[in-house]
Amino acid sequence: MSEPDIFGPGGDYEITRIEQDGYSGPAFKKVWPSLRHLYDHAAAYGDRPFLVFEGKRYSYGEFFGEVRELAHLLQERYAVSPGDRVAIIMQNNPQWLTAFAAVTGLGAIAVAVNSWGRGEELQQALNHVSPKLVFIDPRRLDRLLGEGPVKCDLIVGGTDQDQVAGYPGYHTLLKEVEDGDNWPTPCPSTDDPALIMFTSGTTGNARGALFRHGAIAQSLKNLAFSGYMVGGAIYQKMLKAGITPDPTMDFQPTALLAFPLFHVAASHAVFLMNLQIGGRIIMVPKWDVGEVLSLVEKEGITSLSGVPAMMWDVLHHPDRNNHNLDSLVALGIGGAPETPDGVARLQAAFPRTVLGTGYGMTEVGGTIATNTGDDYLNRALSAGRILPSVQIRVIDDQGHNLPTGECGEILIRSAAAFDGYWDDPEATAAMMQDGWLHSGDFGYVDKEGFIFITGRIKDMVLSGGENISCAELEHLLQEHDQIREVAAFGLPDDRLGEIPAVAIIPSPGSSLSESDVQDYVAAHLAHFKVPKQVIFTDQPFPRTALGKIIKPDLLKQLGL
CATH class of the missing domain: 3.40.50.980 (Rossmann fold)
Structure with missing residues (x-):
């Protein structure tokens, strides 16, 4: 049959x-x-447990x-x-x-x-x-x-x-x-x-x-299909371990909600997604790895999702082996790519657990592609296969379609995409052209349909799953009277993926220190946007003929 x-x-x-x-x-x-x-x-589930937060249950x-x-x-x-x-x-x-x-x-x-x-x-x-x-x-x-x-x-x-x-x-x-x-x-x-x-x-x-409402509904169906793929991977892992799943067992999935709710990774992928399936949510006000490990054991959490920095915390916590974490069947890694070595170490630490990742962005309601189970272990650098309701094009700098395997900008078309930016038609027109959303990401799709993200066109730093605008940092620091020129960029970091950093040409007579710059940014912007490294130089920044700073050349000039 x-x-x-x-x-x-x-x-x-x-x-x-x-x-x-x-x-x-x-x-x-x-x-x-x-x-x-x-x-x-969801309301029809009635007395079924739904939410746990700081000891209170709903x-x-x-x-x-x-x-x-x-x-x-x-x-x-x-x-x-x-x-x-x-x-x-x-x-x-x-x-x-x-x-x-x-x-x-x-x-x-x-x-x-x-x-x-x-x-x-x-x-x-x-x-x-x-x-x-x-x-x-x-x-x-x-x-x-x-x-x-x-x-x-x-x-x-x-x-x-x-x-x-x-x-x-x-x-x-x-x-x-x-x-x-x-x-x-x-x-x-x-x-x-x-x-x-x-x-x-x-x-x-x-x-x-x-x-x-309709776009969010499409996004939730994308997430449901991703969950279907994870479920299939869990089933295969159980069979390989000699365990026969019991289809009559009354099983309620239990998810940790640790991402901030102003991200689709929390509001859509955990909150709304669990309403669809009658799942239970264990929510924490902020990420605390020690508390999370205790909650996994106490509440029987079955799925835990986080950015690579959060997974790094779990792997390296000194008390990890003192907790019973056997309830975990799925670990989702999002917000930034995990390294192949990081994936291998996670699987070694949680051999019974299915690992997964994906590719998404806010403007398409989250998920665009998903990679889980053996596919993820064998292709840790891939964001996965494109979801069935999503269309992808890869174009060169002239807007021409590129063949399979060639790298260019990734364009996306999806019924889950946003309508546009609120009260900002110019930004909307720049992002959405002829029905295709310009992701600002470089990448390619291989012959088996797996998408690989190789870089970003947009001038952004991706730190611990948070997007940090280099332009925002630069605009703020250029207002400081002791700074003549500034360039913001990201530097590699084992835990966060990238950290924000700035290079500064100080004004004549300036007495600015690294901590002065950090305190100035902290007074105006969120804590995760504060540069972790400040480099002072008297060398002119390399620029194009039109005056734009060439950041790859600047990094070489700074020895980074």
Whole structure:
């Protein structure tokens, strides 16, 4: 008997072709019409365990009861309506999740702001999207108020206080709500806007990528297919070990959520993905490898995802072997590539666990390609095979298609892609051309369909999974009166992949030190953007005929 065609008519991953809003290409047929449909599906799990955070436990029923109560509060007290923007600026906590679900279920637009930003960066984000309301925790509220008065309503989450700095607390407001059985508004449609997610721009300030409900649904189906591939790899590993899986066993996947929720790797790949499958989430406010190892043992975590730096922490923690980590069946590595040696060491340390990685970007809702199981072990440098609903082209600098195996810029077309950057048509036009998204990555696809990323066109540093704009660092430092010229770049790092560094030609008479430069950046930008190395030089920077700094030549000049 032949295997069913999962991509054919009636299959779980049936592929159809759609033509809408400038997109023409493949798409999954069986997707959620809106996030509201996903939430109602998940709420039906009722008493099934859903979320654990700092000892507090939520069932699916409890969580979505609170979500619907919050939706009533947003509409009745704050008059939040479909299309309004509601920003979330919080460290990982349950109120981040309930706010996201209430806002998007209501038909408004959730704005996921990078909570690691300084006050100036938070204010820039809010000024850009003009939200009607902001969910914020006390620490970020302090940063934001340091920049002056806020022009919209605030709800303070992540605390049990009745109010903070005169703004009402989340739990206090929820006590006012009497109805949480139903949603207060009609269901959003597939084409309604749902989410603005900020992504680092090569020219400085972050940009807000806008997604419709339908695009997010396609992204979740991509993630489901990636999960299907991981599940197949787990099944094969069990068979090789002489273990026969029991299909009747009541098994609930349990995922660690350690990525910050303003990334799709957390909001989509862990939160929304687990709603689809009835999984359980163990969430931590921030990465602490010692705490994570304890939680894996205590809670029976089955999947753990992180950037290579997080995996490095797990491998090198002195107490790793003192914990029972046998529940882990999947380790996902994302945000940056892991080295082949790192992959081999992870597999040796976790021989029963399936390893995987992938290729993605915010503007396409996350995943573009996936690599798992034996494929990953045999091709650790590859980001994997292209997902069935995604199209890829590789072009030269003249825009011509390149044949298999030749390296060029990677272009992407996907039904999961964003609609454009919020209130930034020029940036949107530069990124999306004729329906194809310019990734800014160099790479190639081999004859077996595996994609390899070989470099970046964009002037960015990828450090611990965070994109750092070199232009943003340069623009800031050029404002310093003791700096004549500056160039920012990345340097290799065993743990983080890359670290930000700057070369500076100081102004005459300058007394700047490395720590002076670092303190200046830290006062204006998020901590992960602070250069870890500052190099002073009196040699002119190498430049093109048009005056652009040639950074590869600069690194050679500096002996790096």
